[in-house]
Amino acid sequence: MSTALRDFIKNPTAAELELVARYGMQPEDARRERAFLAFAETGLPHRRMEAWKWTDFKAALKVLETPAAVSAKDPLPHDGALVFRFTPKGFEAPAKLPDGIRMVAQPSVQAFPGAEDVPMGALAAALAGSGKRPATLTFEITSGDAPRLHFVFEGAGEASFARIIFLVRSGASLTLTESYLGGSGLTSAVLEFDMEKDAKLNRTIFQRGASDEALAVTAIAHLGAEAEMTQTTLAFGAKVARMETRVVHQASGSKLNLNAAYLSGMGFHADITTNVRHGAPSCVTRQLTKGAVLDGGTGVFQGKFFVPRKTGQHTDADMQHQALLLEDGAQVFAKPELEIYADDVECAHGNTCGALDDAQMFYLRQRGIPETQARAMLTEAFIAEALGMADEAVRDVLLAEAQTWLSS
Amino acid sequence: MRPMLKITDLSATVGEDSEAKTILNGLSLDVPAGEVHAIMGPNGAGKSTLSYVLTGRSGYEVTGGGATLNGEDILGMDPEDRAAKGMFLSFQYPVEIPGVPVMTFVRTAMNAQRKARGEAEISAPDFIKKSREVAGMLNLDAEMLKRPVNVGFSGGEKKRLEIYQMMMLEPKFLILDETDSGLDIDALKTVADGVNAMRDPSRGMLVITHYQRLLDYIKPDKVHVLAKGRIIKTGEADLALRLEKEGYDGVLGEAA
Numbered sequence: 001m002s003t004a005l006r007d008f009i010k011n012p013t014a015a016e017l018e019l020v021a022r023y024g025m026q027p028e029d030a031r032r033e034r035a036f037l038a039f040a041e042t043g044l045p046h047r048r049m050e051a052w053k054w055t056d057f058k059a060a061l062k063v064l065e066t067p068a069a070v071s072a073k074d075p076l077p078h079d080g081a082l083v084f085r086f087t088p089k090g091f092e093a094p095a096k097l098p099d100g101i102r103m104v105a106q107p108s109v110q111a112f113p114g115a116e117d118v119p120m121g122a123l124a125a126a127l128a129g130s131g132k133r134p135a136t137l138t139f140e141i142t143s144g145d146a147p148r149l150h151f152v153f154e155g156a157g158e159a160s161f162a163r164i165i166f167l168v169r170s171g172a173s174l175t176l177t178e179s180y181l182g183g184s185g186l187t188s189a190v191l192e193f194d195m196e197k198d199a200k201l202n203r204t205i206f207q208r209g210a211s212d213e214a215l216a217v218t219a220i221a222h223l224g225a226e227a228e229m230t231q232t233t234l235a236f237g238a239k240v241a242r243m244e245t246r247v248v249h250q251a252s253g254s255k256l257n258l259n260a261a262y263l264s265g266m267g268f269h270a271d272i273t274t275n276v277r278h279g280a281p282s283c284v285t286r287q288l289t290k291g292a293v294l295d296g297g298t299g300v301f302q303g304k305f306f307v308p309r310k311t312g313q314h315t316d317a318d319m320q321h322q323a324l325l326l327e328d329g330a331q332v333f334a335k336p337e338l339e340i341y342a343d344d345v346e347c348a349h350g351n352t353c354g355a356l357d358d359a360q361m362f363y364l365r366q367r368g369i370p371e372t373q374a375r376a377m378l379t380e381a382f383i384a385e386a387l388g389m390a391d392e393a394v395r396d397v398l399l400a401e402a403q404t405w406l407s408s
Numbered sequence: 409m410r411p412m413l414k415i416t417d418l419s420a421t422v423g424e425d426s427e428a429k430t431i432l433n434g435l436s437l438d439v440p441a442g443e444v445h446a447i448m449g450p451n452g453a454g455k456s457t458l459s460y461v462l463t464g465r466s467g468y469e470v471t472g473g474g475a476t477l478n479g480e481d482i483l484g485m486d487p488e489d490r491a492a493k494g495m496f497l498s499f500q501y502p503v504e505i506p507g508v509p510v511m512t513f514v515r516t517a518m519n520a521q522r523k524a525r526g527e528a529e530i531s532a533p534d535f536i537k538k539s540r541e542v543a544g545m546l547n548l549d550a551e552m553l554k555r556p557v558n559v560g561f562s563g564g565e566k567k568r569l570e571i572y573q574m575m576m577l578e579p580k581f582l583i584l585d586e587t588d589s590g591l592d593i594d595a596l597k598t599v600a601d602g603v604n605a606m607r608d609p610s611r612g613m614l615v616i617t618h619y620q621r622l623l624d625y626i627k628p629d630k631v632h633v634l635a636k637g638r639i640i641k642t643g644e645a646d647l648a649l650r651l652e653k654e655g656y657d658g659v660l661g662e663a664a
Contacts, residue, residue, distance in 0.1 A: 371486065
């Protein structure tokens with residue numbers, strides 16, 4: 001490896017050197033270079049960076065290697081959906097797409113404004129084009145009743161990257177589901193949503209991995225006037241798993257529902273990070289995140305609403321995070337932030353962490369429900385609220401997955 | 409005949425080690441099958457503690473004595489095992505369980521108990537049929553049974569829901585803890601009708617109450633007065649009336 005490549009990242013780890021080498025093998029591309037430099041500025045994000053203080057990729061991912069575990073089975077239904085499959089080396093798409101959905105797979109990297117805010121997203125943009133995989137996969141949605149698009153990320157390998165851009169045209173609507181099933185030592189996907197006036201998006205993310213894998217899913221959405229976005233995440237974590245969503249309300253009247261549930265067991269780390277900018281007046285954000293963590297598991301919630309003084313007037317925003325520490329030794333880190341400069345707004349937030357209620361547990365057990373089952377029942381009821389707005393094709397599956405985890 | 413519930417010299421504390429407070433202090437009591445016994449007593453006598461110790465709530469420590477149900481020691485069992493053996497507590501303050509509909513809850517409980525006893529699960533049609541009958545008797549709205557347990561219920565609705573659960577689960581031994589509190593007279597009659605319908609030669613009941621009023625509707629075979637953690641007086645149903653007239657001080661003074 002040339003000294004020049006080596007110098008991209010200060011004191012690189014073996015994993016970072018491997019990433020630099022992968023970059024070195026890519027065809028030259030000024031936009032790719034810009035994206036990679038945005039990543040190389042920090043290298044794999046680590047605890048000394050404020051936004052990553054609880055989710056340290058550098059420490060978790062010393063080397064890039066294929067994990068021992070194989071991908072989880074995809075619980076989300078493929079019937080009735082157009083299925084796109086990403087593996088560390090490959091990409092598969094349906095042979096034909098219906099009217100109203102156009103897909104363009106490009107070998108070149110598209111411009112990535114804001115890359116410096118999302119180092120893992122920048123990495124994905126720089127390295128997405130390996131093997132048979134496009135550097136940029138762009139969808140244009142013009143239909144109001146297009147079938148669900150389902151993306152599967154699975155398969156064994158050292159690393160897997162993807163970059164997908166969705167343009168949802170005025171009045172069109174997109175139902176999107178994604179399954180991140182592990183199998184790769186590092187997976188990083190970045191998805192960008194450009195939602196025009198009156199466009200609708202219902203996005204559901206299912207994540208399940210192994211405790212020796214690292215995963216980052218970065219989404220960046222811009223909402224046009226009266227656009228509506230609903231997002232539901234169910235994350236079981238990995239060695240480190242970060243589900244990051246950044247949304248800009250950029251024209252008035254847009255509406256965002258941002259919900260997530262994380263369930264984190266021994267050796268698993270699930271991070272839900274969100275950043276919502278109310279860059280236009282009279283926009284609405286409703287955010288609900290629920291978590292349940294066992295002994296040796298970690299949950300992270302970082303939520304931020306930013307409401308500028310002039311453009312953020314008449315913002316209506318609510319952020320709730322509630323976590324259950326199911327056992328001693330469970331860890332949850334939470335940082336809810338409201339940064340509000342506009343004076344005519346309704347903004348609220350709540351943040352709670354606690355154990356299951358003793359009185360509720362006794363009530364269930366007195367009726368004959370064994371302790372484990374009682375705990376699962378109460379936790380499931382607690383979590384379910386955060387999954388209620390998922391597309392109905394997958395909602396029951398998410399609940400069933402949560403239930404299975406809680407009962408085991 | 410051996411009593412169904414036999415409590416012998418039972419002592420129990422509540423609270424952590426150094427701050428543990430003795431609430432039950434050598435309490436003895438026998439309730440034979442087929443009988444309804446009332447426990448009356450002033451505030452702080454240990455009435456609710458007795459119900460929690462018998463059903464296995466955490467936070468209470470048994471420091472002496474014992475309790476058996478049909479000859480089996482129950483104090484060492486988990487709460488769910490006691491429930492499967494037939495112990496049922498109608499709570500003074502029924503707990504809200506958000507997100508869990510009443511029907512789901514009761515059916516889960518019923519099948520858990522059946523499983524613990526090695527019995528087959530109840531079928532969905534059988535469960536619904538039985539639920540409809542019981543709800544009808546208690547004037548419970550079918551819609552209410554689809555709502556999360558006790559969430560947004562009035563005090564009276566919560567108590568009626570306790571009786572609904574009792575009639576659905578058909579326990580062997582019933583403990584009613586202050587079931588009359590918060591009830592208007594019509595609701596009290598409905599609840600009492602439900603309890604009376606459960607009277608059976610094979611079933612025992614302990615009715616814990618502060619006031620005599622409930623005992624006008626649920627006639628006890630025996631009345632016990634609980635004070636300072638033990639039974640200090642036992643009598644027939646008319647003892648409740650005397651307590652009502654003379655107050656606890658009058659009766660306790662006589663006993664002391």
